Amino acid sequence: xxxxxxxxxxxxxxxxxxxxxxxxxxxxxxxxxxxxxxxxxxxxxxxxxxxxxxxxxxxxxxxxxxxxxxxxxxxxxxxxxxxxxxxxxxxxxxxxxxx
Amino acid sequence: xxxxxxxxxxxxxxxxxxxxxxxxxxxxxxxxxxxxxxxxxxxxxxxxxxxxxxxxxxxxxxxxxxxxxxxxxxxxxxxxxxxxxxxxxxxxxxxxxxxxxxxxxxxxxxxxxxxxxxxxxxxxxxxxxxxxxxxxxxxxxxxxxxxxxxxxxxxxxxxxxxxxxxxxxxxxxxxxxxxxxxxxxxxxxxxxxxxxx
Numbered sequence: 194x195x196x197x198x199x200x201x202x203x204x205x206x207x208x209x210x211x212x213x214x215x216x217x218x219x220x221x222x223x224x225x226x227x228x229x230x231x232x233x234x235x236x237x238x239x240x241x242x243x244x245x246x247x248x249x250x251x252x253x254x255x256x257x258x259x260x261x262x263x264x265x266x267x268x269x270x271x272x273x274x275x276x277x278x279x280x281x282x283x284x285x286x287x288x289x290x291x292x
Numbered sequence: 293x294x295x296x297x298x299x300x301x302x303x304x305x306x307x308x309x310x311x312x313x314x315x316x317x318x319x320x321x322x323x324x325x326x327x328x329x330x331x332x333x334x335x336x337x338x339x340x341x342x343x344x345x346x347x348x349x350x351x352x353x354x355x356x357x358x359x360x361x362x363x364x365x366x367x368x369x370x371x372x373x374x375x376x377x378x379x380x381x382x383x384x385x386x387x388x389x390x391x392x393x394x395x396x397x398x399x400x401x402x403x404x405x406x407x408x409x410x411x412x413x414x415x416x417x418x419x420x421x422x423x424x425x426x427x428x429x430x431x432x433x434x435x436x437x438x439x440x441x442x443x444x445x446x447x448x449x450x451x452x453x454x455x456x457x458x459x460x461x462x463x464x465x466x467x468x469x470x471x472x473x474x475x476x477x478x479x480x481x482x483x484x485x486x487x488x489x
Contacts, residue, residue: 243317
């Protein structure tokens with residue numbers, strides 16, 4: 194996993210540098226975004242296949258959906274709370290009015 | 293795009309359940325690995341193109357970075373809190389939370405770890421995006437503008453940005469965009485780290 198993380202980072206940075214330096218022409222850019230979407234849809238299809246193949250996961254989709262709802266509610270609530278604390282501590286009243 | 297996404301997952305599930313045999317499972321792991329790397333490369337390029345973000349951060353002051361940092365920490369802690377309620381392992385619940393609404397990437401990052409967790413990350417982050425779209429106007433009205441950025445997580449750089457912009461003001465929309473970029477950058481790095489803990 195450590196190697197994997199470094200690999201992910203390296204790929205991300207490589208893409209970032211190429212994007213930052215405008216090394217990709219506008220024409221190629223359009224094609225890339227199509228490739229990107231196709232790649233994404235294929236991956237999602239495969240993820241679906243994995244779920245469909247796994248009887249345990251497939252039969253518990255409703256339980257997983259309920260768990261997902263609980264986790265997403267908590268992430269949203271805690272995110273709001275964290276930003277609330279930060280805005281109270283770090284942003285003065287006058288500044289807050291600007292936002 | 294969102295309909296295409298749901299269709300792709302639905303078709304895959306149907307194909308896996310009715311037609312395909314589990315013998316192809318190991319091939320899919322390889323495809324996911326390669327596809328994930330391609331996807332990360334494209335994401336990197338997208339982020340790199342937003343050069344103006346760094347200028348904007350300098351102009352508005354580095355304090356602005358506290359907003360995405362709070363959202364990242366809140367998402368992870370929130371995920372863990374929800375996980376405690378559901379009796380899930382801390383690292384798994386935290387990893388799902390750290391997806392910050394980016395359901396495509398977070399489910400891919402977890403696909404070869406566990407199909408169940410990958411499905412959970414997908415659904416949980418889809419729901420987060422939906423909650424964000426619904427709750428942002430309400431939070432802007434009753435809590436505050438900066439707080440209205442929080443529900444969107446990584447999505448405030450694209451899908452939920454119009455909602456933030458419409459329900460707050462242009463300064464907040466800029467902060468929301470910056471925050472979305474920072475959150476997006478953090479997902480592929482932070483999610484694997486938390487999972488490993």
